[in-house]
Amino acid sequence: MSVNQLLVLLFLLTFKTGFTAEIYVFVKMGASVQLDIQTQLQKIDFILWEKDNSTQIVTYISLMKKANFDSTYKNRVYFNPETFSMTLNNMENTDNGLYTALANEKTYVAAYNVSVYDEVKAPVLTVNSNQSSSDSCIVNFTCRSHHFTLNSTYNRGSCSQKEVISDGINTLILSCSEKSIICNLSNPVSSKEDKKYIKELCVNKDQNPEESSSSSSSSTPWWPVGVGVAAIVLILTGLVILYCKHKKGAQQEDHTVYTHVQFLICDNGNKSQTQVSSLSSNLQNRVQC
Secondary structure, eight states, rough: OHHHHHHHHHHHHOOOSSEEEEEEEETTTTTTTOOOOSSSOOOOOOOEEEETTTTTEEETTTTTTTTEOOTGGGGGEEOOOTTTTTESSSOOGGOOOEEEEEEETEEEEEEEEEEEEEEOOOOEEEEEEEOOOSSSSSEEEEEEEEEEEEEEEEEEEEEEOOOEEEEEOEEEEEEEOSSSSEEEEEETTTTEEEEEHHHHHHHOHHHHHHHHHHHHTTOOOHHHHHHHHHHHHHHHHHHHHHHHHHHHHHHHHHHHHHHHOOOEEEEEEEEOOOOOOOOOOOOOOOOOO
């Protein structure tokens, strides 16, 4: 290497200052991430966002108010000219790497170590054996994910110590309490679990199934149905009685009017009409004048 090349290298190392510790960022596959500058300068005339010190994602010149984008990022990157932040959308595994921001061609104002992860798949909690009676409950179970397997035992109110296994990224945890057994798998961007409840596992298997069924049937609350049926019967009976009374009263009223109209009484050969208060329906009592 020539003396001139060494001088250029020393010049760059001298003036590219302001570099701070890297910030680790974890992003879910397909999500977005915003990278902000970490060091505020009095004035920024030029800023460059790079990946792995090789790919120039965004180049911005304040005087021209124009940003240039790398062709591989152009359709999924956004640059904010006010805050100088960069947002990457639809992150992929290939986006893992070191992202830096260089201001005014000499000062690093941001450094991010970005890691992209898939969302974990739910683990599976399996009951291997279950010995349950009136005074004991012993359950052996297995917690399983794509890469890990953990086993433990629950024994009436207590369980084995919490089991944990990890590869530095994915972590599988098996734990239990008086109420439930939990199998949890997580990574830096997601967490999922499978759970089983103790009350569903610790059932008295010594009880006769027929007794259990009979007990269940006898405890069924049928009284609301009986009350409802009785109420309906009473209502219908009342309606029938009211209808019959109304019909009978109407018949009597019509009959009385008819009797009054049909009775005529003669007085000295002159026809006159007199009202007769009679409830008899015998039409033979008419008098001809």
